[in-house]
Amino acid sequence: MDSWVDGQPADALSLKDRGLAYGDGLFETIAVHDGFPVLLDRHLVRLAKGCRRLAINLDHAAVVSEVLTYAEQLNDGVLKLIITRGDSLRGYAFDPSAQARRILTGNPPAVYPQAHAEQGIRLFPCTTRLSFQPLLAGLKHLNRLEQVMARAEWQDTEHAEGLMLDQAGRVIEGVFSNVFLVHDGVLITADLSSCGVEGVMRAELLSQAESLGIPLQITDITLEQLQGADEVFVCNSVYGVWPVRAYAALSWPVGPLTRKLQTIARALLDA
């Protein structure tokens, strides 16, 4: 379907847009099912957090209304919302009162092999390391060259995702997913205060696990801890949960907590 800019059908963007010039903006990739944006509240919360951190003035009411209308027309698929700080003046300085630009594009549903969800996936060991930048950590901002470079490290279809470490060798996330592991019944995911993206499905699963009384830990994860895990899985807001069977020489069975959270994620995406 047609794309929109600031609520109007449009197929092109100003060449002076700061999203292009500097990656000066944020995005959200939202699953749409039966005309409804899945986990919209969590996407809006993350977006608001990003706007606050980057001092971007966004008409949040317009975003909600546009996303709801756009999703209704898309019906089933994946909606991408890009927010930029609008047009450049000259150089990096910006007008603090400038209103953000809202860009909506739609795609058909993402199609992945059934086996990813059923039998689990292999993670490619990416050598591209995530840099330490607490000012930007957690945000889904438009500066994504590290992910582009990491994703370019493998072309085979044997690896459905890649695992990214930080500069200190800690396990942080997948290229387009967050990573969880289970150890002695505890659900563990990486602390993202120095790098990484705080995924919407990650936040949802953490909250669901808490409601179920599952012990949680948000912490630094070493490769040794990954190796010693009972279960490993990745998640995002489009495909839900994929069990991880292997990473380099390491391997894991598909475990019961992974299956439980996968069922919960599936139900949200199919609701």
Place this chain on the structure above:
Amino acid sequence: MDSWVDGQPADALSLKDRGLAYGDGLFETIAVHDGFPVLLDRHLVRLAKGCRRLAINLDHAAVVSEVLTYAEQLNDGVLKLIITRGDSLRGYAFDPSAQARRILTGNPPAVYPQAHAEQGIRLFPCTTRLSFQPLLAGLKHLNRLEQVMARAEWQDTEHAEGLMLDQAGRVIEGVFSNVFLVHDGVLITADLSSCGVEGVMRAELLSQAESLGIPLQITDITLEQLQGADEVFVCNSVYGVWPVRAYAALSWPVGPLTRKLQTIARALLDA
């Protein structure tokens, strides 16, 4: 004057462009004087290096011919060349054979107060730190949120530039300049193998200094070394050289080597 995309007049860009989506591209800001792009060879070398590092396929011959023609029409001003990896498929993966998109925009000459060049400037002490990322260091890529955040730290006109340190507290560069210092007759600038942009004017001044027999050092610079410097200056390919008079509580006189290199830069920009 009109902007160009791939050699044709255009005022807008595809909403699927990867420059917008991920900052997946590079740029060059080129001074144009009397219809000629200043230091074009050095801009092209840096661009080629960036394309190689990011595996971007660029029609370099088209770039040269377009930049020369565009500069002739602009006559005097600042030309901005943006290279992106073209349109997105879906997600971070890219088609390795995709041809890069070439975007040219023109602006009138940059106007700065005469005092910047004559009496020197004050550097704002930015708290935004540059992250360690050797894979991207040196390149003028489109992921520039750190610079956007650093530039937003001051609004006053008392500071013409800001100084950025890396996460370890080393002196790296200005927000839109490179930094040099002079100590006991040695010209010193920061090693940019972990972060920072290898400026075209920086490369030119290093080469000119070498021809003049001035001893050079490209090394890690501490704040203590900055404090002990005899002269400090910043440079870029648009304004040339500005002496630095002060940074926080530190201050320096405008020295003879700064003036010598400033004259050389001025001559290049006015050639």
